Amino acid sequence: MTRPTRGFPACHYCGNCGAGCDTASFFCSADHLLPFAQETGRLEIVSNAVVARILTGENGLARGVQYFDRRTGAERQVLARVVVVGASCVDSTRILLNSTSAAHPNGIGNGSDVIGRYLCEQIRLHAVGYFPALAGTPTRNDRGIGGEHIYMPRFNHRPGRGRDYLRGFGMQFWNTGASVSGAHSLSATIPGFGASLKKEIKARHPAWFEMHPYGEVLPYAHNRIMVSKSRVDRYGVPLPHIDYRIGENERKMALHMADTMEEIVKAAGGVLVNYRRGLIDAMGSAIHEHGTCRMGADPKRSALNGFNQMHEVNNVFVVDGSAFPNASEKNPTLTILALAWRATDRLAEEMKNGNL
Amino acid sequence: MGTSEDLRLNRRRVLRTLATGAAGVATSPLWVEALIALSDEAGQIRAHAHASQPAVAASWTPKALTPAQNETVIVLTELIIPETDTPGARGALVNRFIDDVLQKAPQGERESFVRGLGWLDRQSRTLFRSDFAAATPAQQADLLTRLSAEGNPAREQQAGLDFFRVVKAMTITGYYTTEIGLRQELGDPGQLYLPRFAGCDHPEHQA
Numbered sequence: 287m288t289r290p291t292r293g294f295p296a297c298h299y300c301g302n303c304g305a306g307c308d309t310a311s312f313f314c315s316a317d318h319l320l321p322f323a324q325e326t327g328r329l330e331i332v333s334n335a336v337v338a339r340i341l342t343g344e345n346g347l348a349r350g351v352q353y354f355d356r357r358t359g360a361e362r363q364v365l366a367r368v369v370v371v372g373a374s375c376v377d378s379t380r381i382l383l384n385s386t387s388a389a390h391p392n393g394i395g396n397g398s399d400v401i402g403r404y405l406c407e408q409i410r411l412h413a414v415g416y417f418p419a420l421a422g423t424p425t426r427n428d429r430g431i432g433g434e435h436i437y438m439p440r441f442n443h444r445p446g447r448g449r450d451y452l453r454g455f456g457m458q459f460w461n462t463g464a465s466v467s468g469a470h471s472l473s474a475t476i477p478g479f480g481a482s483l484k485k486e487i488k489a490r491h492p493a494w495f496e497m498h499p500y501g502e503v504l505p506y507a508h509n510r511i512m513v514s515k516s517r518v519d520r521y522g523v524p525l526p527h528i529d530y531r532i533g534e535n536e537r538k539m540a541l542h543m544a545d546t547m548e549e550i551v552k553a554a555g556g557v558l559v560n561y562r563r564g565l566i567d568a569m570g571s572a573i574h575e576h577g578t579c580r581m582g583a584d585p586k587r588s589a590l591n592g593f594n595q596m597h598e599v600n601n602v603f604v605v606d607g608s609a610f611p612n613a614s615e616k617n618p619t620l621t622i623l624a625l626a627w628r629a630t631d632r633l634a635e636e637m638k639n640g641n642l
Numbered sequence: 643m644g645t646s647e648d649l650r651l652n653r654r655r656v657l658r659t660l661a662t663g664a665a666g667v668a669t670s671p672l673w674v675e676a677l678i679a680l681s682d683e684a685g686q687i688r689a690h691a692h693a694s695q696p697a698v699a700a701s702w703t704p705k706a707l708t709p710a711q712n713e714t715v716i717v718l719t720e721l722i723i724p725e726t727d728t729p730g731a732r733g734a735l736v737n738r739f740i741d742d743v744l745q746k747a748p749q750g751e752r753e754s755f756v757r758g759l760g761w762l763d764r765q766s767r768t769l770f771r772s773d774f775a776a777a778t779p780a781q782q783a784d785l786l787t788r789l790s791a792e793g794n795p796a797r798e799q800q801a802g803l804d805f806f807r808v809v810k811a812m813t814i815t816g817y818y819t820t821e822i823g824l825r826q827e828l829g830d831p832g833q834l835y836l837p838r839f840a841g842c843d844h845p846e847h848q849a
Binding site: 308483 | 723726790807810828
């Protein structure tokens with residue numbers, strides 16, 4: 287937080303955010319949302335509850351959820367006026383598709399058959415290397431917040447920067463400078479052994495860098511999450527099955543990503559290590575899944591309205607990345623949070639007005 | 643060291659790495675990539691644990707390896723990262739790290755590693771009429787130089803090259819995730835591995 291918020295001070299820019307913040311100046315729900323909700327005395331948190339299905343009544347509306355206690359395996363239910371789903375894209379989709387009933391044979395709220403389809407997971411490439419100009423310089427404390435340190439926003443919308451594909455990509459720069467992961471996994475690529483190897487590892491320690499472009503994948507109906515007909519988890523609940531492939535548009539984008547990485551490294555005087563042009567990271571590496579329960583104005587082509595509320599089942603809200611109609615090339619968490627916040631404001635309003 | 647669950651979890655990373663083919667030479671067998679990824683992950687976990695428990699037990703016996711195999715590992719890892727103005731792999735107890743990783747690794751990977759040690763001894767006996775650990779430092783270095791050589795190896799050398807690749811990566815990981823390797827040798831503040839963040843003490847940043 288750049289300013290004092292909810293009684294917590296502004297960021298001091300002196301910690302390792304990835305390990306948690308001593309002053310709670312890093313926004314997270316455990317510091318900034320849940321304690322305030324608990325203070326109302328109207329929140330009960332049930333941990334270790336693995337939700338399997340949304341239960342529906344004869345009117346087709348949701349009436350609660352069925353879950354299993356992770357420690358004992360016991361099956362339980364929570365009954366509710368409204369169900370808000372936020373289990374992350376893949377698992378929310380699985381829950382929705384597993385929530386079949388006479389009113390919802392294709393999964394709850396899925397008369398349109400869009401739930402599970404249009405899975406958008408970004409494509410990711412990566413390159414690692416080092417800057418000879420930095421080799422042998424003192425180790426610096428410049429690793430950043432723990433992960434990406436520098437972010438290069440999408441640029442291909444600028445004049446003269448576009449290419450023959452739709453949408454675009456941004457890039458994250460990781461472990462710039464002193465890199466612990468650089469000290470081991472990459473150092474093993476340095477030839478030889480002995481004192482000369484040790485010297486070379488030390489020289490390169492402050493010089494490593496990693497580049498990770500993330501690109502948007504268009505929403506395709508054939509990229510989809512289904513639930514398995516044969517494989518179940520230990521509670522007997524069908525597992526997700528994912529069909530996913532990238533298309534021509536993404537392949538063209540990946541080439542632009544590779545060209546961009548190579549151009550940056552060349553201009554900066556870097557040396558790439560173990561670089562294989564054209565290699566795309568395994569599908570799912572970006573862990574930014576979206577799109578399988580998308581919002582939209584048309585109930586035939588979307589599952590949720592503009593407030594994350596199901597078109598077909600108005601007492602179910604889905605508030606994670608699955609609600610996005612496309613992925614974008616960016617990290618989605620803050621947008622997910624903003625949309626969820628907006629959806630729950632709407633939910634409170636609707637309850638107040640007696641519509642739910 | 644992490645729990646076996648940590649290592650299981652990270653097999654996913656191994657598979658991901660293999661799927662991308664990004665981490666290494668395409669011709670490396672599965673066990674090579676698997677052990678490297680497992681040790682990479684174990685190194686991260688250990689670096690954190692080390693920060694809170696820097697003391698190490700004085701008495702220790704290998705669990706995955708025999709005492710003789712452990713001796714070979716000590717000699718081999720010290721050749722890879724030797725003592726200079728800072729301690730080497732022996733001083734940083736890299737052999738214990740490797741034994742820990744092997745203990746938690748799947749049986750197949752563990753056996754492949756042990757076969758690699760066997761290969762090293764056989765090769766050493768062929769060349770120098772002595773097990774590797776008992777050969778002279780010059781002979782040991784000679785053998786490792788052959789395993790470090792660039793270019794296309796003879797087919798019978800491949801097993802040795804695979805093994806050396808694993809041992810080298812595990813040694814580097816095991817060494818540079820210790821107090822000795824990270825702080826003393828690299829001069830890294832190691833702030834990612836502080837046992838706890840004491841808090842920012844800049845007066846202007848206090849609430």
